Amino acid sequence: MPQKIFFEQEALDDFSKYLKDGNFSRVFFLVDENTHEHCLIPLLQELAEIGETEILEVESGEESKSVEVLVQLWMALSELNADRHTLLVNLGGGVISDLGGFLAGTYLRGISFVNFPTTILSQVDASVGGKTGINLEHLKNRIGLFLEPDRVYVINSFLNTLPLEEKRSGYAEMLKHGLITDKEYWVGLCALDITKELPSHEMIKRSIEIKTSVVEKDFRESGLRKILNFGHTLGHALETVSHEEGEPLLHGEAIALGMIGELMLSTHFAGLSEKSAQQAIKKISSFFEDVEVVGDTDRLFEVVRQDKKNHEGHILMTLLNEIGTAQPDVEVSETAVRDVLKQLQAW
Numbered sequence: 001m002p003q004k005i006f007f008e009q010e011a012l013d014d015f016s017k018y019l020k021d022g023n024f025s026r027v028f029f030l031v032d033e034n035t036h037e038h039c040l041i042p043l044l045q046e047l048a049e050i051g052e053t054e055i056l057e058v059e060s061g062e063e064s065k066s067v068e069v070l071v072q073l074w075m076a077l078s079e080l081n082a083d084r085h086t087l088l089v090n091l092g093g094g095v096i097s098d099l100g101g102f103l104a105g106t107y108l109r110g111i112s113f114v115n116f117p118t119t120i121l122s123q124v125d126a127s128v129g130g131k132t133g134i135n136l137e138h139l140k141n142r143i144g145l146f147l148e149p150d151r152v153y154v155i156n157s158f159l160n161t162l163p164l165e166e167k168r169s170g171y172a173e174m175l176k177h178g179l180i181t182d183k184e185y186w187v188g189l190c191a192l193d194i195t196k197e198l199p200s201h202e203m204i205k206r207s208i209e210i211k212t213s214v215v216e217k218d219f220r221e222s223g224l225r226k227i228l229n230f231g232h233t234l235g236h237a238l239e240t241v242s243h244e245e246g247e248p249l250l251h252g253e254a255i256a257l258g259m260i261g262e263l264m265l266s267t268h269f270a271g272l273s274e275k276s277a278q279q280a281i282k283k284i285s286s287f288f289e290d291v292e293v294v295g296d297t298d299r300l301f302e303v304v305r306q307d308k309k310n311h312e313g314h315i316l317m318t319l320l321n322e323i324g325t326a327q328p329d330v331e332v333s334e335t336a337v338r339d340v341l342k343q344l345q346a347w
Protein backbone atom coordinates (compact mmCIF):
# COMPACT_ATOMS: atom_id res chain seq x y z
CA MET A 1 0.00 0.00 0.00
CA PRO A 2 2.45 2.70 -1.14
CA GLN A 3 1.64 6.18 0.07
CA LYS A 4 1.57 9.20 -2.13
CA ILE A 5 4.01 11.63 -0.60
CA PHE A 6 4.82 14.95 -2.25
CA PHE A 7 7.39 17.56 -1.32
CA GLU A 8 7.59 21.35 -1.49
CA GLN A 9 6.24 23.01 -4.67
CA GLU A 10 5.21 19.64 -6.05
CA ALA A 11 3.07 19.23 -2.94
CA LEU A 12 1.26 22.50 -3.54
CA ASP A 13 0.77 21.67 -7.22
CA ASP A 14 -0.52 18.19 -6.50
CA PHE A 15 -2.85 19.44 -3.78
CA SER A 16 -4.42 21.96 -6.17
CA LYS A 17 -4.90 19.21 -8.74
CA TYR A 18 -6.21 16.78 -6.12
CA LEU A 19 -8.79 19.33 -5.01
CA LYS A 20 -9.90 19.94 -8.55
CA ASP A 21 -10.05 16.26 -9.57
CA GLY A 22 -11.63 15.18 -6.29
CA ASN A 23 -14.69 17.34 -6.75
CA PHE A 24 -15.14 17.53 -2.99
CA SER A 25 -18.38 18.96 -1.71
CA ARG A 26 -16.57 20.64 1.21
CA VAL A 27 -13.00 21.07 2.46
CA PHE A 28 -12.34 21.10 6.21
CA PHE A 29 -8.96 21.98 7.73
CA LEU A 30 -8.16 20.50 11.14
CA VAL A 31 -5.65 22.69 13.00
CA ASP A 32 -4.61 23.73 16.50
CA GLU A 33 -4.09 27.37 17.45
CA ASN A 34 -0.39 27.26 16.53
CA THR A 35 -0.78 25.65 13.15
CA HIS A 36 -3.77 27.90 12.48
CA GLU A 37 -1.54 30.92 12.92
CA HIS A 38 1.76 29.70 11.50
CA CYS A 39 0.72 27.26 8.80
CA LEU A 40 -2.89 27.66 7.71
CA ILE A 41 -2.70 31.35 6.94
CA PRO A 42 0.39 31.07 4.68
CA LEU A 43 -0.96 27.89 3.08
CA LEU A 44 -4.27 29.48 2.15
CA GLN A 45 -2.37 32.39 0.61
CA GLU A 46 -0.52 29.90 -1.59
CA LEU A 47 -3.80 28.24 -2.57
CA ALA A 48 -5.64 31.27 -3.82
CA GLU A 49 -8.22 29.28 -5.80
CA ILE A 50 -9.20 26.89 -3.04
CA GLY A 51 -12.59 28.55 -2.56
CA GLU A 52 -14.64 28.22 0.58
CA THR A 53 -13.19 26.15 3.41
CA GLU A 54 -14.19 25.33 6.96
CA ILE A 55 -11.77 25.36 9.86
CA LEU A 56 -11.94 22.98 12.79
CA GLU A 57 -9.62 24.11 15.56
CA VAL A 58 -8.64 22.10 18.62
CA GLU A 59 -6.38 23.12 21.48
CA SER A 60 -2.74 22.26 20.94
CA GLY A 61 -1.40 19.35 22.97
CA GLU A 62 -1.85 15.66 23.62
CA GLU A 63 -5.10 16.28 25.58
CA SER A 64 -6.88 16.86 22.28
CA LYS A 65 -6.32 13.22 21.27
CA SER A 66 -9.31 12.35 23.45
CA VAL A 67 -12.77 10.82 23.11
CA GLU A 68 -14.32 14.13 24.24
CA VAL A 69 -12.61 16.15 21.52
CA LEU A 70 -13.42 13.49 18.95
CA VAL A 71 -17.12 13.69 19.85
CA GLN A 72 -17.00 17.48 19.46
CA LEU A 73 -15.43 17.07 16.03
CA TRP A 74 -18.00 14.46 14.91
CA MET A 75 -20.74 16.87 16.06
CA ALA A 76 -19.13 19.80 14.26
CA LEU A 77 -18.88 17.87 10.98
CA SER A 78 -22.44 16.73 11.36
CA GLU A 79 -23.82 20.17 12.24
CA LEU A 80 -21.99 21.69 9.32
CA ASN A 81 -23.59 19.06 7.09
CA ALA A 82 -20.36 17.40 6.01
CA ASP A 83 -21.27 14.59 3.63
CA ARG A 84 -19.44 11.58 2.17
CA HIS A 85 -17.69 13.75 -0.40
CA THR A 86 -16.07 15.95 2.20
CA LEU A 87 -12.28 16.24 2.42
CA LEU A 88 -10.48 16.61 5.73
CA VAL A 89 -7.05 18.27 5.61
CA ASN A 90 -4.95 17.59 8.70
CA LEU A 91 -2.58 20.50 9.13
CA GLY A 92 -0.42 20.10 12.19
CA GLY A 93 1.81 17.83 14.22
CA GLY A 94 1.24 14.22 15.22
CA VAL A 95 -1.70 15.11 17.45
CA ILE A 96 -3.58 16.53 14.48
CA SER A 97 -2.72 13.69 12.07
CA ASP A 98 -3.56 10.97 14.63
CA LEU A 99 -6.82 12.62 15.67
CA GLY A 100 -7.78 13.79 12.18
CA GLY A 101 -7.00 10.43 10.57
CA PHE A 102 -9.25 8.68 13.08
CA LEU A 103 -11.95 11.32 12.65
CA ALA A 104 -11.88 10.91 8.87
CA GLY A 105 -11.89 7.12 9.15
CA THR A 106 -14.95 7.03 11.39
CA TYR A 107 -17.19 9.88 10.20
CA LEU A 108 -19.81 8.47 7.80
CA ARG A 109 -17.75 5.24 7.69
CA GLY A 110 -14.87 7.16 6.19
CA ILE A 111 -14.25 10.35 4.26
CA SER A 112 -11.13 11.33 2.29
CA PHE A 113 -8.24 12.91 4.15
CA VAL A 114 -4.76 14.22 3.49
CA ASN A 115 -1.95 15.20 5.88
CA PHE A 116 0.17 18.32 5.87
CA PRO A 117 2.57 17.52 8.73
CA THR A 118 4.05 20.63 10.33
CA THR A 119 6.48 19.25 12.93
CA ILE A 120 9.67 17.29 12.24
CA LEU A 121 8.22 14.43 14.25
CA SER A 122 5.04 14.30 12.22
CA GLN A 123 6.86 14.69 8.89
CA VAL A 124 9.26 11.81 9.50
CA ASP A 125 7.08 9.64 11.68
CA ALA A 126 3.43 10.29 12.59
CA SER A 127 2.00 11.17 9.20
CA VAL A 128 3.49 8.19 7.39
CA GLY A 129 2.79 4.58 8.23
CA GLY A 130 -0.98 4.56 8.53
CA LYS A 131 -1.48 4.59 12.28
CA THR A 132 -4.25 6.90 13.48
CA GLY A 133 -5.96 7.14 16.83
CA ILE A 134 -6.73 8.74 20.14
CA ASN A 135 -5.96 8.10 23.80
CA LEU A 136 -8.41 6.48 26.21
CA GLU A 137 -7.92 8.48 29.42
CA HIS A 138 -4.21 7.93 30.15
CA LEU A 139 -3.88 4.91 27.82
CA LYS A 140 -1.98 6.17 24.81
CA ASN A 141 -3.26 5.35 21.33
CA ARG A 142 -5.65 2.77 22.82
CA ILE A 143 -8.36 3.44 20.21
CA GLY A 144 -7.43 3.71 16.57
CA LEU A 145 -7.35 2.52 13.00
CA PHE A 146 -4.69 1.53 10.51
CA LEU A 147 -5.56 3.94 7.76
CA GLU A 148 -3.54 5.70 5.07
CA PRO A 149 -4.23 9.29 4.04
CA ASP A 150 -4.81 9.84 0.33
CA ARG A 151 -1.75 12.08 0.23
CA VAL A 152 1.01 13.38 2.49
CA TYR A 153 2.34 16.83 1.69
CA VAL A 154 5.72 17.70 3.19
CA ILE A 155 6.76 21.35 3.22
CA ASN A 156 10.02 22.19 4.93
CA SER A 157 9.29 25.87 5.56
CA PHE A 158 6.51 25.00 8.04
CA LEU A 159 9.28 23.95 10.41
CA ASN A 160 10.68 27.49 10.71
CA THR A 161 8.23 28.49 13.44
CA LEU A 162 8.62 25.30 15.47
CA PRO A 163 9.92 25.81 19.04
CA LEU A 164 13.46 24.50 19.53
CA GLU A 165 12.46 21.70 21.91
CA GLU A 166 9.96 20.42 19.32
CA LYS A 167 12.66 20.48 16.62
CA ARG A 168 14.99 18.51 18.86
CA SER A 169 12.25 16.02 19.72
CA GLY A 170 11.68 15.20 16.04
CA TYR A 171 15.41 15.09 15.40
CA ALA A 172 15.66 12.21 17.91
CA GLU A 173 13.43 10.09 15.67
CA MET A 174 15.63 10.98 12.69
CA LEU A 175 18.74 9.86 14.60
CA LYS A 176 16.89 6.61 15.27
CA HIS A 177 16.29 6.08 11.56
CA GLY A 178 20.03 6.38 10.92
CA LEU A 179 20.98 4.12 13.80
CA ILE A 180 18.63 1.30 12.79
CA THR A 181 19.21 1.22 9.03
CA ASP A 182 21.81 3.58 7.58
CA LYS A 183 25.20 4.41 9.07
CA GLU A 184 26.03 7.03 6.46
CA TYR A 185 22.79 8.87 7.13
CA TRP A 186 23.48 8.72 10.88
CA VAL A 187 26.92 10.29 10.33
CA GLY A 188 25.34 13.06 8.21
CA LEU A 189 22.72 13.75 10.88
CA CYS A 190 25.38 13.94 13.58
CA ALA A 191 27.01 16.83 11.71
CA LEU A 192 23.81 18.85 11.99
CA ASP A 193 23.49 21.26 14.91
CA ILE A 194 19.76 21.10 15.53
CA THR A 195 19.94 24.07 17.93
CA LYS A 196 21.00 26.30 15.05
CA GLU A 197 19.72 24.75 11.82
CA LEU A 198 16.85 22.69 10.50
CA PRO A 199 17.34 19.28 8.93
CA SER A 200 17.66 19.63 5.18
CA HIS A 201 14.92 18.69 2.81
CA GLU A 202 17.04 15.64 1.78
CA MET A 203 17.35 14.48 5.38
CA ILE A 204 13.61 14.68 5.98
CA LYS A 205 13.11 12.77 2.74
CA ARG A 206 15.63 10.09 3.73
CA SER A 207 13.89 9.55 7.08
CA ILE A 208 10.52 9.25 5.38
CA GLU A 209 12.00 6.73 2.93
CA ILE A 210 13.35 4.66 5.79
CA LYS A 211 10.06 4.67 7.69
CA THR A 212 8.02 3.98 4.56
CA SER A 213 10.20 1.12 3.39
CA VAL A 214 10.03 -0.60 6.78
CA VAL A 215 6.26 -0.09 7.03
CA GLU A 216 5.61 -1.29 3.48
CA LYS A 217 7.25 -4.60 4.32
CA ASP A 218 5.27 -5.01 7.55
CA PHE A 219 2.16 -2.81 7.69
CA ARG A 220 0.60 -4.39 10.77
CA GLU A 221 3.76 -4.66 12.83
CA SER A 222 4.20 -8.39 12.97
CA GLY A 223 7.97 -8.36 12.55
CA LEU A 224 10.29 -5.93 10.81
CA ARG A 225 8.33 -2.84 11.85
CA LYS A 226 9.52 -3.49 15.38
CA ILE A 227 12.93 -2.09 14.45
CA LEU A 228 11.28 1.34 14.51
CA ASN A 229 10.88 0.76 18.24
CA PHE A 230 14.58 1.14 18.91
CA GLY A 231 14.97 3.45 21.93
CA HIS A 232 11.26 3.16 22.62
CA THR A 233 11.06 0.44 25.29
CA LEU A 234 13.14 2.41 27.77
CA GLY A 235 12.07 5.71 26.22
CA HIS A 236 8.39 4.95 26.66
CA ALA A 237 8.98 4.07 30.33
CA LEU A 238 10.87 7.33 30.88
CA GLU A 239 8.11 9.28 29.11
CA THR A 240 5.26 7.59 31.03
CA VAL A 241 6.87 8.04 34.43
CA SER A 242 7.82 11.64 33.66
CA HIS A 243 4.11 12.34 33.09
CA GLU A 244 3.16 10.54 36.32
CA GLU A 245 5.69 12.66 38.19
CA GLY A 246 4.34 15.88 36.71
CA GLU A 247 7.59 16.69 34.91
CA PRO A 248 6.69 15.54 31.40
CA LEU A 249 9.39 14.86 28.84
CA LEU A 250 8.67 15.39 25.17
CA HIS A 251 8.47 12.13 23.26
CA GLY A 252 11.77 12.69 21.42
CA GLU A 253 13.58 13.69 24.60
CA ALA A 254 12.53 10.42 26.23
CA ILE A 255 13.47 8.47 23.09
CA ALA A 256 16.92 10.08 23.01
CA LEU A 257 17.61 8.84 26.53
CA GLY A 258 15.97 5.52 25.69
CA MET A 259 18.36 5.11 22.77
CA ILE A 260 21.32 5.84 25.05
CA GLY A 261 20.14 3.08 27.40
CA GLU A 262 19.44 0.65 24.59
CA LEU A 263 22.87 1.35 23.04
CA MET A 264 24.35 0.26 26.38
CA LEU A 265 22.24 -2.90 26.32
CA SER A 266 23.19 -3.54 22.69
CA THR A 267 26.83 -4.07 23.72
CA HIS A 268 25.79 -6.85 26.12
CA PHE A 269 23.03 -8.53 24.17
CA ALA A 270 23.43 -7.77 20.46
CA GLY A 271 27.16 -7.64 19.80
CA LEU A 272 27.48 -3.88 19.26
CA SER A 273 31.09 -2.87 19.86
CA GLU A 274 31.82 -0.84 22.96
CA LYS A 275 33.57 1.79 20.86
CA SER A 276 30.62 2.30 18.49
CA ALA A 277 28.20 2.47 21.41
CA GLN A 278 30.27 5.04 23.27
CA GLN A 279 30.64 7.26 20.19
CA ALA A 280 26.90 7.19 19.51
CA ILE A 281 26.03 7.78 23.19
CA LYS A 282 28.38 10.77 23.27
CA LYS A 283 26.77 12.24 20.20
CA ILE A 284 23.18 11.82 21.39
CA SER A 285 23.95 13.13 24.85
CA SER A 286 25.61 16.24 23.40
CA PHE A 287 22.18 17.30 22.12
CA PHE A 288 20.10 16.08 25.05
CA GLU A 289 22.36 16.66 28.06
CA ASP A 290 19.82 18.84 29.89
CA VAL A 291 17.11 16.14 29.84
CA GLU A 292 16.53 14.64 33.27
CA VAL A 293 15.12 11.27 34.26
CA VAL A 294 12.52 11.33 37.01
CA GLY A 295 10.89 8.49 38.97
CA ASP A 296 12.40 5.51 40.76
CA THR A 297 13.92 2.41 39.21
CA ASP A 298 11.16 0.07 40.38
CA ARG A 299 8.42 2.12 38.71
CA LEU A 300 10.45 2.57 35.52
CA PHE A 301 11.17 -1.14 35.41
CA GLU A 302 7.49 -1.97 35.96
CA VAL A 303 6.60 0.03 32.83
CA VAL A 304 9.37 -1.72 30.85
CA ARG A 305 7.99 -5.08 31.97
CA GLN A 306 4.48 -4.16 30.76
CA ASP A 307 5.75 -3.27 27.26
CA LYS A 308 3.53 -4.77 24.57
CA LYS A 309 6.55 -6.19 22.71
CA ASN A 310 7.39 -8.53 25.60
CA HIS A 311 6.40 -12.17 25.34
CA GLU A 312 5.62 -14.73 28.05
CA GLY A 313 7.43 -12.81 30.75
CA HIS A 314 10.58 -12.28 28.67
CA ILE A 315 11.73 -8.71 28.13
CA LEU A 316 12.24 -8.20 24.41
CA MET A 317 13.76 -5.15 22.76
CA THR A 318 15.03 -3.96 19.43
CA LEU A 319 18.80 -3.56 19.81
CA LEU A 320 21.67 -2.75 17.44
CA ASN A 321 24.17 -5.29 16.15
CA GLU A 322 26.13 -2.40 14.73
CA ILE A 323 25.43 1.21 13.81
CA GLY A 324 22.94 0.92 10.93
CA THR A 325 21.74 -2.63 11.72
CA ALA A 326 18.93 -3.40 14.14
CA GLN A 327 17.67 -6.69 15.50
CA PRO A 328 14.11 -6.99 16.88
CA ASP A 329 13.05 -9.23 19.78
CA VAL A 330 16.38 -9.51 21.58
CA GLU A 331 15.86 -10.86 25.07
CA VAL A 332 17.48 -8.83 27.83
CA SER A 333 17.82 -9.60 31.53
CA GLU A 334 16.07 -7.80 34.36
CA THR A 335 19.39 -7.08 36.07
CA ALA A 336 20.83 -5.42 32.98
CA VAL A 337 17.71 -3.30 32.45
CA ARG A 338 17.70 -2.15 36.07
CA ASP A 339 21.38 -1.36 35.85
CA VAL A 340 20.92 0.77 32.73
CA LEU A 341 17.92 2.57 34.25
CA LYS A 342 20.12 3.47 37.23
CA GLN A 343 22.81 4.80 34.90
CA LEU A 344 20.23 6.95 33.11
CA GLN A 345 18.93 8.30 36.41
CA ALA A 346 22.44 9.39 37.30
CA TRP A 347 22.93 10.96 33.85
Ligand SMILES: NC(=O)c1ccc[n+]([C@@H]2O[C@H](COP(=O)([O-])OP(=O)(O)OC[C@H]3O[C@@H](n4cnc5c(N)ncnc54)[C@H](O)[C@@H]3O)[C@@H](O)[C@H]2O)c1
Nearest residue numbers: 034038060093094095118119121122125126131158161162
Ligand atom coordinates in the same frame (compact mmCIF):
# COMPACT_ATOMS: atom_id res chain seq x y z
N1 LIG B 1 0.75 7.65 14.06
C1 LIG B 1 2.03 7.44 14.26
O1 LIG B 1 2.65 6.57 13.64
C2 LIG B 1 2.75 8.29 15.27
C3 LIG B 1 4.14 8.25 15.32
C4 LIG B 1 4.77 9.08 16.23
C5 LIG B 1 4.05 9.92 17.05
N2 LIG B 1 2.68 9.94 16.96
C6 LIG B 1 1.88 10.84 17.81
O2 LIG B 1 2.22 12.18 17.48
C7 LIG B 1 2.01 13.01 18.61
C8 LIG B 1 3.20 13.90 18.78
O3 LIG B 1 3.41 14.63 17.59
P1 LIG B 1 4.11 16.06 17.59
O4 LIG B 1 5.38 15.99 18.34
O5 LIG B 1 4.12 16.54 16.20
O6 LIG B 1 3.13 16.88 18.57
P2 LIG B 1 2.03 18.02 18.38
O7 LIG B 1 1.10 17.77 17.27
O8 LIG B 1 1.47 18.20 19.75
O9 LIG B 1 2.91 19.31 18.01
C9 LIG B 1 3.85 19.80 18.95
C10 LIG B 1 3.62 21.30 19.23
O10 LIG B 1 4.08 22.03 18.10
C11 LIG B 1 3.07 22.95 17.68
N3 LIG B 1 3.27 23.12 16.25
C12 LIG B 1 3.04 22.21 15.28
N4 LIG B 1 3.48 22.67 14.10
C13 LIG B 1 3.98 23.90 14.32
C14 LIG B 1 4.61 24.86 13.50
N5 LIG B 1 4.85 24.61 12.22
N6 LIG B 1 5.01 26.03 14.07
C15 LIG B 1 4.83 26.25 15.39
N7 LIG B 1 4.28 25.36 16.23
C16 LIG B 1 3.85 24.21 15.70
C17 LIG B 1 1.77 22.30 18.08
O11 LIG B 1 0.75 23.25 18.19
C18 LIG B 1 2.16 21.69 19.43
O12 LIG B 1 2.12 22.67 20.43
C19 LIG B 1 1.74 12.09 19.78
O13 LIG B 1 0.38 12.09 20.08
C20 LIG B 1 2.16 10.72 19.26
O14 LIG B 1 1.43 9.67 19.86
C21 LIG B 1 2.03 9.15 16.08
Ligand SMILES: [Zn+2]
Nearest residue numbers: 173232251255
Ligand atom coordinates in the same frame (compact mmCIF):
# COMPACT_ATOMS: atom_id res chain seq x y z
ZN1 LIG C 1 8.66 7.61 18.58
